[in-house]
Amino acid sequence: MRLLTLTLAATLAAGAAFANPVSYADVVFNEDGGVEASLTGVAGNPEEGANIMKAKSIGNCVACHEITALADAPFHGNVGPILDGVADRWDATQLRGILVNAKMTYEGTVMPAYFKVDGYTRPGNAYTGKAAEGPLDPLLSAQQIEDVVAFLGTLKE
Template sequence: MKLSTTLLVAATLTAGAAQAGPVAPGDVQFGEYGEVTESLTGAPGDPENGAKVMKTKSIGNCISCHQVTALNDAPFHGEIGPPLDGVADRWGEAELRGILTNAKNTFPGSMMPAYYKVEGFVRPGDAYTGKAPEGELDPLLSAQQIEDVVAFLSTLKYED
């Protein structure tokens, strides 16, 4: 009896873990200042993949607006956003995750895109072309890509 109860508990925990997935964009919980304390995936981010997301035009393309010395192998760093050198000395993981998820919760006038938002967009295409998409859109980055970029940004500290 004890063995079957143990197996039942283990099976239930395994099934629950299998069903757990990334936090949906509409379910992200923001703090008072826009921070997101809970991981969007429950899995650690990969800093190497985060660097790739940041410098790849077809993915995050963060360097089109931000300068990042650690990514000098990629051309054309922008100057619209603040330089990200030392960003981990200024912001913790929760703040970085919140800014990536939806920067307007932290900086209301920001031009930075909300990388993990799927609804509530202004769609001026309706007025001009009549072709603005309807309904929810896919997020610009996946939950894991957000966690990967947070992991990479967390490595950007000034040396002592």
């Protein structure tokens, strides 16, 4: 019984360590700006990814991109490319890299870096006119990035 308990505890600890998300400073980009390693070690949820992409309070991807699969979300934009068939054009590594920091792939892009937290002018602290206090949170969490990558992986022609 004791050996079983110790084995179970060690397995759970190892799984938890693998599932811990990385910080932006630990993200490794390849020469094309892609991020090969999962940010969490946990598979993304495509349904949650779709919700993130169409929610104005989270990802709001539809503000810039047209996505037929998300036709129920109003006001699709035309600033970014149409994302229909995106999984036929880019793989998960490339999509993850674009979401984490699109400027690593497309230098002049206006797409926000959804996981980057430093190296830019800091926003103010609400409406106080003062700099934000403490470190900034990413626009999307590591798991949210993985969820969006999983959803984008379903968009094939």
